[in-house]
Amino acid sequence: MIYPDNFENKIGFDDIRRLLKGRCVSSLGTAWVDTKVHFMTQHSDVVKALQEYTEYGLLMEEYGDDFEANFFDVREPLIRLRAERTYMEEPQLFDLKRSLQTANYLMKIIGSANSGDSDEDTAGNEEEHRYPALWKRTENIDTFPEIVNRIDAILNKYGKVKDTxxxxxxxxxxxxxxxxxxxxxxxxxxxxxxxxxxxxxxxxxxxxxxxxxxxxxxxxxxxxxxxxxxxxxxxxxxxxxxxxxxxxxxxxxxxxxxxxxxxxxxxxxxxASLIRPHISEILEAIQFLAYADYLNALKSFSETTGGIVPQVSKGPVIDWRQAYHPLLKLSLERHGRKMVPLDISLKTEQYILLISGPNAGGKSVCLKTAGLLQYMLQCGMPVPTGENSSPGIFKDIFIDIGDEQSITDDLSTYSGHLLRMKHMMKHCSSSSLLLIDEFGSGTEPQIGGALAEGILDHFVTAGAHGIITTHYQNLKLYAQRQKSIVNGAMLYDRHQMQPLFMLQIGNPGSSFAIEMARKIGLPRKVIDYASEIVGKDYVMSDKYLQDIVRDKRYWEDKRQRISKRERQLEDTVAKYEKELAEVEGERRAILTKAKNDAGSLIKEANAKIENTIRAIKEAQAERERTLESRNELSEFKATIDSKDIKADHITRKMEAVRRRQERRQQAKGNRGKATPPAVNALSALVSSLKATPKTSVPKEKRIFKKGDYVCIKGQTTPGRIENINGSQANVLFGMMHATLALNRLEAAPAPKEDKIRQVATFVSKATRDAIYEKKLHFKPEIDLRGMRADEALTAIAYFIDDAIQLEQPLARILHGTGTGALRELVRRYLGTVSGVKRFHDEHVQFGGAGITVVEFN
CATH class of the missing domain: 1.10.1420.10 (MutS, DNA mismatch repair protein; Chain A, domain 3)
Structure with missing residues (x-):
């Protein structure tokens, strides 16, 4: 049941219908929107409609480029064709052919098997098809290729009868x-x-x-x-x-x-005689085209508003996360504004939400958002909400929004309100959803609040679900006592006196009547007089309520920021641990490879030496053969040098060979004869191997500190380190500062005074004059208010670069308070600039959080 009759107009669904019809390409789709889109109360029907929408979207993603949306309304010509000797004119027949071709194409795709082969006709259960829900809808719809072929045979591509x-x-x-x-x-x-x-x-x-x-x-x-x-x-x-x-x-x-x-x-x-026996079946196929036209329009609308298909619960549940009112979202986007999403979620034992808060704070928008999304969902439409939403299905939806007074029916505003309450109390049940705005208003507050509390108690007894807005204090207190009702508040910025359009469930909200009266400018005497009438206790309780809401919001924001930073920290730690493990693995692999290469090289060197000794022995110290062996061994030594490998082991081998040769000569009684050429050559080679420098060990990495003199590797101009930030150093070369990586620097001797003066004069006079002129006219303050993010980022980058270049000690950035987004953007950027020493808020007397003061190194 939907109550009252103008329910769709109250929540804005009439506008949804209008937007959908505007996206249809034929009168088939518009007629479907008007007649077939209706409120469904069965969970299976809602899930089926949403599944069909999802499958149609997948179908369009895969086949949309090859699909021609030829949806023509030929229902009236087909109905007239039932009479004998009647016929369809050429344009109507041409439209029928194109519509049937579209229907045949869709049926072919929908009936394709899960393997994706759409050229083979399949039959059987839903599970055997790629689009089971659509196949279930179309399984009894026939295709008419013979009629299409007949029309093709008599009509040309322009829809005229052919000569042939x-x-x-x-x-x-x-x-x-x-x-x-x-x-x-x-x-x-x-x-x-x-x-x-x-x-x-x-x-x-x-x-x-x-x-x-x-x-x-x-x-x-x-x-x-x-x-x-x-x-x-x-x-x-x-x-x-x-x-x-x-x-x-x-x-x-x-x-x-x-x-x-x-x-x-x-x-x-x-x-026409060929078509006439199949008119009823053709009308069914045309009706499916109307549904396809509607699905096309719905897909386009959902993509515009961000609609998704949520997980639908079977029972009556209110669970909307990050929900938007689609019409309000479109309206705000046209004006360049952004909508704040709403979280409207109730626990199982708490099924009525009582929302309070200031006027123009978003209570009615929250109410209409919940009603419109629920109605859209139960009409089988995707809704603009978060994927973690899990709404349920209600049998009845009752609404009481706005003024329903009637002069003809002799009804006042409050009389109309009471009649609607009477209808709701009579028909509501545990599967009903009640949407009531400004509950109890329209009459004397004391009796109106009492009646509202009695009606609310009846709703609690009936177990009806509901979202109700009110200003009455007694209803807030009643909700605190009832386990079935939970208070909610539309948040309000008390300092800037503007609504935040955010719903917070758990505490009641304040109407901020006194604060709003002060903001508007009512005389203080009037405000004090009103405060005295309601009493100090009421005013203080309202103030305490505001403080509670403010503090809860502060700590909730704090908790979210801490959780976010913890997640970022965990991600960072996991990233570094993974990278450390990869580096350790690479280090082990490199060491293993180096050991293997060294072992292979030593074996190769041993073999080469043994071969050389053998060749010298076999040649019996002949000069040519000895010289040849020496050259071979020299070449091998050069190879070892090129690979930067230690030669200690090889040297010891060669020395042992030389000593054996000497002992052999002495044993033969070589009386004072000169050492054979082979031995001399071997000795010379051993000496050269000894003199071969070992693999150079890299020097220990120099640790620089502030005040050290350095130069860029490969250059000779000295500079002094002014500051070190991590792996970066700020170096002063003469009058110019440069930020360089530490691994690009090497130590340099401290220059003499005349050298310093000489280095300091490499900047031209024209450059020095330009810098001096710029320093005279530089203002250490910039105003970013009103700029977009990209404009502000560009402006602050140029401003900070100039301030560092001109050696300014302080700078002030005026960004205002506002939402805090611009302030956050500025401070994130300042945190990345190495020349910035620190930054903080200006003193409260001079602007406070609206101004950031920057101190430079």
Missing amino acids: ASPELLSTRHQLEVTTRSIGHSLRSIIAEAQNEGYIERDVSPTLRDGRLMIPVAPALKRKIRGIVHDESATGKTVFIEPAAVVEANNRIRELKAAERREIIRILQET
Whole structure:
């Protein structure tokens, strides 16, 4: 049940219908929106409608580029076709063909199997199809390829009957063409002769009037041409003559055209006879096209408003997370504003939400948002809400919003309100949703509040779910006592005196009546007088309530920020742990590879030395062979040097070989003879290997500190380190500062005084003058208020660079308070600038949080 009759208008669903109809491409879709979109109370029906929408969206994503949305409303011509000897005109028949082609294409895709092969017809259970919900809807709808082929055979691509539709039509049109050409030839001859005689102008050509070809002539010369005067122009300055020579031919054309029309009607009647037995089935296919047109419009609307298909609970549940009112969202976006999403979620044991708060604070918007989204959901439509929403299904929805007074029915505002309350109390149940705005208002507050409390108690007893807005204090207290009701508040910024349009569930809200009266400017005497009437206790309780709401909001924001930072910290730690593990793995792999390479090289060196010794022995110290072996070993040594490998092991091997050779010579009694050339060569090579420097060990990484003199690697100009920030250093070269990575610097000796002066003068005089002039006119303050984020970021970047270059100690950035977004953007940027020492709020007397003071190194 939906109550009252104007329910859709109250929550804005009439506008949803209008927007949907505007996105339909044919009257089929608009008729579906008007007649078929309705409130459903069964969970299975709602889920089925949403599943069909989801499957149609997937279908369009895959086949949308190949899909032609030919949705034509041919229902009336089809219904008239039921009478015998009737037929459809060519445009209607052409529309029918294109509509059936669209229907056939959709049926083919929907009936395709899960494997994705849409060329094979499949049958069976829903699980065997790619789009089971749509297949279930269309399984009894027929396709009509024979009718499409028949229409294709008689109509061309422009929707006109083809010449080849029948032999009689082909013959008739051929005769018509021949006769028309002969008439044209005769008329051109007559016109040429009349032009030579001067009866008509040179630019005159034959004219078709009433289906007959004629010659336009001036009235004074109409008797110069033999023929029949058929018509004259509106001005009377031209008459149209049918020459006698073409009268018979024109009559023949009329006869042929009549014969052509009779043959076309016969062909159309013959085609209608083929269509007539299937009219009911074709209307079903056309009705599915109407549904497809509606789904197309719904898909377009949902993409515009951010609608999704949520998880739908079976029972009556209110659970909307990050929900938007779609119409309000579209309206705000047109004006460049952003809507604040609402979280409206109730626990199982708390099924009535009582919302309080200031006027114009968003209570009615919250109420209408919940009502509209619930109604859209139960009409089978996606809703603009978060994916973690899990709303339920209600059997009845009752609404009481706005003034329903009626002069004709002798009803006041409050009388109408009571009648609606009476209807709700009579028909509500545990599966009903009540939406009541300004509960109890319209009469004397004390009795109105008492009646409202009694009605609310009846709703609690009936177990009805509801969202109710009120200002009455007694209802807030009643909600605090009842476990089934929970208070909610629309938040309000007490300092800036403006609503935040955010719903907070758990505590009642304040009406902020006294604060709003002060903001508007009512005299203080009036405000004090009102405060005395209601009493100090009431005023203080209202103030305490505001403080509670403010503090809760503060700590909730604090908790969310801390949770967010904890998640960021956990992500960062996990990232670094992963990277550390990867680095450790790479280090082990490199060490293992280095050990393997070193072992292979040592084996190769040992083998090379043994081969050299063997060659020297076999050659018996011949000079050429010894020299050749020495060269081979020298080449191998060069290879070792190029790979930067230690030669200690090889040197020891060579020294042992040399000593063995000496002992061998002494054993043979080589009396004072010179050492053989091979031994000398081997000794020289051993000496050279000893002299070969070992693999250079990288120097220990120099740790720089503030005040050290450094230069850029590969250059000689010295500079002094002014500041070190992590792996970056701010270095002063003469008069210019440069921020460089530490690994690009190397130690340099401290320059002498004359060297410092010499270095300091490399900046040209023109540059120094320009810097001095800029420093004179530089203002250490910038105003960012009113700028967009990208504009503000560009402006602050240039401003900070200038301040650092001109060595300013302080700078002030005026960004205002507002929402705090601009202040956060400025401070995030300042945190990335190495030249910034610290930044903080200005003193409260000079602007407080609206100004950021920046101190530089």
